[in-house]
Amino acid sequence: MKLPVSWIKEYAPVSASAREIADALINAGLEVEGIETVGHGVIGQLVVGKVLDIEVLTEFKKPIRWCQVDVGTQVRGIICGASNFAIGDFVVVAQPGVVLPGDFTITSRETYGHVSDGMICSEREMGLGDDHAGIMVLDHVNIGDNANELLGIGEQVLDIAVTPDRGYALSVRGVAREVATAFGVDFIDPAEALDPALGAPSEIALPRECAIDDFDGAKLLTLRTIVGFDPTAPTPRFMSSRLQACGMRSISLAVDVTNYVMLETGQPTHAFDLKKVQGPIRVSRARDGDTLETLDHVIRELSESDVVIADDSGPIGLAGTMGGFATEIDDTTVDIALEAAFFPADVIARNSRRHKLSSEASRRFERGVDRVLAPTASARACALLIQHGGGTYLGMTAVEAPMSETLIDFPLDLSERTAGMPIDGETVRQKLTDIGAVHEEITPNLVRVTVPSWRPDITQSADLVEEVVRLVGYEKLPSTLPGGLKSSGLTHSQRLRRRVGSFLAARGLTETLCYPFIGESDYSALRLPESDPRRLSPRLANPLSDEAAYMRTTLLPGLLLAASRNVGRGETDLALFEVGSVFLGNVQAIGVDPGVQGRPPSDIWEAMQSALPLQPHHLASVLCGASENMGVWGKPRPFDWTDALGFVEAIALELGVRLKVTAGHDPVFHPGRCAEFFLAGSDQPMGHAGELHPQVALNWNLPSRACAVEIDLDMLIGATPNAVAAPEFSTAPVAKEDLAFVVPEGVAASQLEDVIRRAGGERLESVRLFDVYSGGQIPEGQKSLAYALRLRDAASTLSAEQIAATRSSVIAAVEAELGGSLR
Amino acid sequence: MSAPNKQYDPKQVSDLSAEAIDAMVSAALAAIESADTLDQWKEVRLEHSGDRSPIALANREIGALPPAAKVEVGKRVGQARGAIKAALDQRELILIEHRDNEVLLAEKVDVTVPVDRSLKGARHPLTTLMERLSDVFVAMGYEIAEGPELELEWANFDALNFPKDHPARMMQDTFFVESPDSGALLRTHTSPIQVRAMLERELPIYVVAPGRVYRTDELDATHTPVFHQIEGLAVDKGLTMADLRGTLNHLAHVMFGQEIDIRWRPSYFPFTEPSAEVDLRCFVCLGDAESDLLDQCRACGGEGWIEWGGCGMVNPRVLVAVGIDPEVYSGFAFGMGIERTLMFRSGVKDMRDMVEGDVRFTRAFGLDS
Known part of the structure; x- marks a missing residue:
């Protein structure tokens, strides 16, 4: 909100500069975002x-x-x-x-x-x-x-951002009160400057009647009637230039006066052309099917939830939000009905939200208007109208619901206990007075505070503490540290997630934080069939775009997009990874609202949480181009499927988890170059790695042979040992044996290795594949796999006979179990 | 080769006189000295120390000497052999070193060629910055709390004292998630983790919660719909605003240096009361009112201060909503934007750099931020 400094000074007579006033307001909690000068840059007199x-x-x-x-x-x-x-x-x-x-x-x-x-x-x-x-x-x-x-050239204007709790500060009245308090001068309350009775009304006719049909919709309604107004009377220059400085356009005297009074006091008022209004003006609920053309020429469908201003013809204004076009003041209006009311904040918030209509009036009502201000503000408006536009005042009609004041029993030492610095009772009382709060002593340490009518945000002691401490000054708060902390540090999972990230980065992968939004087209581009569970993702009710309407069930689309963007920018050798949440399944009905009056029972809390989809951490990677930089070592090796699988196995090894690898069948990947991972001894799939299906790579404009990984990192970390058991190892000499087997093409390397391990027994320390060969002397449909075996005894040097025995049993087992033979 | 002369044999093959032995040694030492290569050195060794060398032959004669002469001659020849061996060994060391120097010199490489064979990897600076911020708190005795990004509206708003129709709920442009009774959303801040921490942990509670949050802003140079915050929560007996101030001062000093100027402004958050906004002195114009820079400063918009985060004492209504007695316990909470923090610390000018995953941005940060 923009306010000219001169207007503020009218009610807070200080000599401070605009900058000093701005700083004081900032310290008081009103965020002054800037100081502007009207006609900035004009030098000399026009x-x-x-x-x-x-x-x-x-x-x-x-x-x-x-x-x-x-x-x-x-x-x-x-x-x-x-x-x-x-x-x-x-x-x-x-x-x-x-x-x-x-x-x-x-x-x-x-x-x-x-x-x-x-x-x-x-x-x-x-x-x-x-x-x-x-x-x-x-x-x-x-x-x-x-x-x-x-x-008003040269006038300085403060641009103030008002937080939602401080509705009172959306007015000269509210800001001037803060300025007066900050500088210790007397505040002149514009609401007290005028007698709401406004002198004796004329008796030539009766003022228009008003009524409230629904006291939930309004607590106070006042209506002042003026006849014989001059519709051609101009807006006085001081008023139009102030309105302009506040960012409002001058429209006509009647409209300008209502805006001026709203800016000054914070109370919205509305002027109806009385001749266009049929019968009494009332606050009521709309009926389903009613329509109303508002001043912005939008025809609005109303419902019973809407609180409206109505006459005998039906709704003529959306309460507290915007007037109707049919009863608008125009350049022939001579009789005016000036309405000023108090609408509860939530009523106007709903009106405004339902019709997506935010106005200067609704912004103020939503944030809380002074409950008792309407008659005073309308008196001010009425006086200005008559002063500048002539006319005769016929009097005021009004309806009001019983009003209750907010009383808070406030311990005088609560402020210093909360702040952690001494604030004596006398200071507390002074600050309460500064905000306009009347208080009476209950006990020496307890006062009963009557919350001022313009501060509906103050409802509890903590709110008063803020008032006291901010007026004492936050800058006076000392700096201490709490004692009594104890921490067990990072959790196992937190520590290992960090470690995995660092490990991959050290291996040359670059972490990428992708947006987790995906669209239908991503599923198609990943070649996911209709039945794929990854298509079961939560949908946003209000996505930024239809292409980003779902929450990801897989990290791959985000990484593929990032990879594609990098390739497009000329970074073609890429290894990207992300550790992030995926969102599996739809949100279920929650069914209960536990309220906020106490801790939700644990079964309800459990039920609420189970409505949310599972959100495990996944780890994914996309690899393409060269796996190393070019240099004196020769031609760089391109990334291939072994890298993708290798990263998964290396992470598992780092974390001390044994995996089972099988040929995978994921449509995202090359059908012959995809591995599926399981925890050893488990049938629960943990993820896939391999070469991307060429169509998937193409869909993201990535080079062919691009590879990818996606695994459930939480599952992997869940399988890690809490404490690593130290290995026992022998210091006896090692014996090395190389064995090459010819086996049928369909035998997987992992099968052959399993057989060798089992047959090798305890003496077989390690076995490692070093060559795969087919063709040449190898029969059709067969292949040769060569392994390096390391044999070692727990205690002593192996004899030639012992080595030969192990060798024979391995060969025999391969023959028996896989139909393989020694090459 | 003649057999060793073990028995007395009056035939003297070699001259065993002192002069003769000295001459042998002199000849050997001169030859050793003149060997310039290891090959020459081997020839010299054969000639002057081999089985057929004069001194070896002389040594053989000792056995044939009369017992009375054996001692003296034996000693003389022994010393001579020792001297020759020592000279050979010394020369060998010199020649090996010499040879090595030549070979190693020939093996010289250009150490200025690029040797970065591996691709350079990196962690995202937002991740490492969150870890770094978290670690400051872990070191102070906090634990790291976590919560889901797709969150219950109750935890994101209701329990945090955002009334149903209050404008504060509207301030945070929320992504809602489709569901049968629309009670789910993408968390708009990390604060629902406070609620979860208070429901699930034992008192006292000291936690920080770094994480990803969502608002319906289009991506541009200063906005992103997906960003990161770190939240802190302490609930204990007797906590004060001074404790909160001390905690945040410590964090600011660790992250930005002891000299950083910090300002608190009263502000409003539904879940804290009293509340404050925490500003840092603008790192560009330094808020110098005398400087022309201040008015035009694009970093702070001429204010001299930059918003860093929000904080306050946990609103008693929030404590009530999670079943903690506000008469016994008090708490403080705070939150900061990670992107903003990275922007201050590293001078990132465009939000999109942190979002797009361009490796040229991320790789520059390596394993830390």
């Missing part, structure tokens, strides 16, 4: 001139006017390109020597065949707004008037 004569010069590409303008001291000849003014109009003249925004110095200069002796200004040229449609034409001014004063 004057009002009267256009005496216009000669249109037609010999140029566009019509140019040669004007004679009387500025009081002289008549100046001025060239002007705009044509929205006439002889007799009053305009703003920048005389030679004046500087306009953009460091534009006005001089007498020859142009279009004349000496132009100044400039006639548009709004934008003076830095007052964006209106450049034509030059600014003024009403009700005199030749030679100081235009800077008229237009």
Whole structure:
């Protein structure tokens, strides 16, 4: 919200600069986001001139006017390109020597065949707004008037961001109160400046009646009636320039007055054209099927949930949000019904939310308006209307629900106990007075505080503590540290997730944090069949786009997109990984609302949580291009399926988990180059690795042979030992034996290795495949696998006979179990 | 080769006089000295120390000497052999070193060639920064709490004292998740982890919760719909705003240095009361009002301060909602944006750099931030 400093100072008489006031407000909790100057960049004085004569010069590409303008001291000849003014109009003249925004110095200069002796200004040229449609034409001014004063040029304006709890600060009244408190001066309350009775009403006719049909919808409604108003009366210049400084446009006197009073007091009011209103004005609920055209010319479908202002014809305004078009004030309005009401915050919040309509009025009601302010604010508005637009005041009608004040029993030592610094009772009482809170002593350490009507945000002691401490000053808070902490450090899972990340990074992979949003097209691009469980993902109700409407069930689309983006930018050798949550399955019905009045029972809490999808951590990787940099070591080796599988096995090894690998069948991967992983001894799948299906690589514009990994990291970490058991090993000499077997093509290397291990027994320390060969002397349908075996006895040197025995039993087992033979 | 002369044999093959032995030694030492290569050295060794060398032959004669002469001559020849061997050994060492020097010199490589064979990997700086921030707290005695990103609306809003129709709920542009009774959303802040911590942990509670959060902002240079926060929560008897201030001061000093200027402004969060916004002195213009830089500073918009995070004392209503007695326990909570923190610390200018996964950005951070 923007407020001119001069307006604030009217009610908080301080001599401080705008910057000092801004700093004080920031310390008090009102965030001043900036200080602007009206007409920033205007140097020198602009004057009002009267256009005496216009000669249109037609010999140029566009019509140019040669004007004679009387500025009081002289008549100046001025060239002007705009044509929205006439002889007799009053305009703003920048005389030679004046500087306009953009460091534009006005001089007498020859142009279009004349000496132009100044400039006639548009709004934008003076830095007052964006209106450049034509030059600014003024009403009700005199030749030679100081235009800077008229237009508020040089006025400093604070731009204040108001948090939702401080509705009172959306007004000069609220801000001035904070300024007065901060500088220790007396606050002049604009709400007390005027008698709501507004003098004696005229008795020529009765004021219009009003009613509240639904006291849940409104607690207070006032209606003041004015007849014989002059619809052509102009808005006084001080008012229109303040409205403009606050970012509002001047529309008509009646509308401007309601806005002015709202800015000043925080109380929205609405002026109806009384002749367009049928019967009493009431607050009621709309009926289903009602419609209302609001002032913004939108026709709104109403329902019983809407609280409206209605007359005998039906709804004529959306309560506290926006008036109706049919009863709008226009340039023929002579009789005015001025409505001011108090609507509860939640009522207006719902009105506003349902119709996606946020207005200056609804913003204030949602944040809490002073419960008792309506009659005073409407008196102020009424007085201004009559003062500047004439008319006769017929009086006020009003309805009010019983009002209860908020009382809080407030221990005087609570502020210092909460703050952790001494704040004595006297200070606490003073701060309560500063915010306008009346308080009476109950016991020496307890006061009963009556919360001021403009502070609906204060409902409990903690709220009062904030008021006290912020006014004492947060900067005075000491700096201490709590004692009594104890921590068992990172959990097992937290520690290992970090370790996996560091391990992969050290192995040359780059961590990537991808958006977890995916779309239907990602599933298709991954070649997932309709039945694939990865298609069962939670859907966002309000996604940013349909292409990102689902939460990921797999990390791959995000990584593939990142890889594709990198490749597109020329980074073609890539190893990306991500550790992140996936979202498996839909959200179930929660069914209960445990409320907030106490801890939810554990069964309800469990039930609520079970409505959420499982969100395990997955680990995924995408590899493409060269697996190493080029250099003196020769041609870089491209990434291939062994790298993808190797990363999974290396991580498992690092974490001390044994895996089982089988040929995998995941549509994302190459059908012949995909491994599926299981925890050893378990049938529960943990994930896949391998070469991507060429179509998948192509769908993301990745080079062929790109590879990928995706595993359930939580499952892997869940299988890790809490403490690693130290190995026992022999120091006896090692014997090395190489054995090559010819086996049928269909035998998996892991099968052959299992047989060798079992047959080798305890003496077989390790076995490692070092060659696979087929063709040549190897029969069709067979292949040769060569293994290096290391044999070692637990205690002594193996004899030649012992070595031969082990060798024979391995060969025999391979023959017997796999039909293989020694090559 | 003649057999060793073990028995007395008056025939003297070699001259065993002192002069003769000295001459042998002199000749040997001169030859050794003149050997320039290991090959020459081997020839010299054969000639002056081999089985047929004069000194070896002389040694054989000793056995044939009369017993009375054996002692003296034996000693003389022994010393001579020792001297020759020592000279040979010494020369050999020199020649080996010489040979090695030549060979190693020939094996010289250009150590300035690129040797970065492995691809450079890296962790994402947002991850390592979250770890780093967490570690500051773990060292202070906190534990790390976690919670789901797809969260219950109750935990994200209701339990945190966001009334159903309150504008504060609307302030956080929320992604809602389709469900039978629409009680789920993508958490808009890490604060629901506070709720979970208070429901699931024993008092006292000291936790931090780093994590990913969501708001419905389109991605641009300063906004992203997916970002990260770190949340802190302490619930204990007698905690004060001063404790909160001390805790955050410590964090700021660790992350930004002892000199960093910190400001608290009263602010509003439904789940804390009193609440404050924590600002850091702008690292670009340093908030110097005298400097022309201040007005135009793009980092802080001319304010001289940059918002870092929010904090406050846990609202008693929140304690009530999770069954903790606010008359006995008090708490404080705080939260910071990780992206903002990285922007301050590392001068990241565009939010998109942290989001797009361009390896040129991430690799620059290596294993730390």
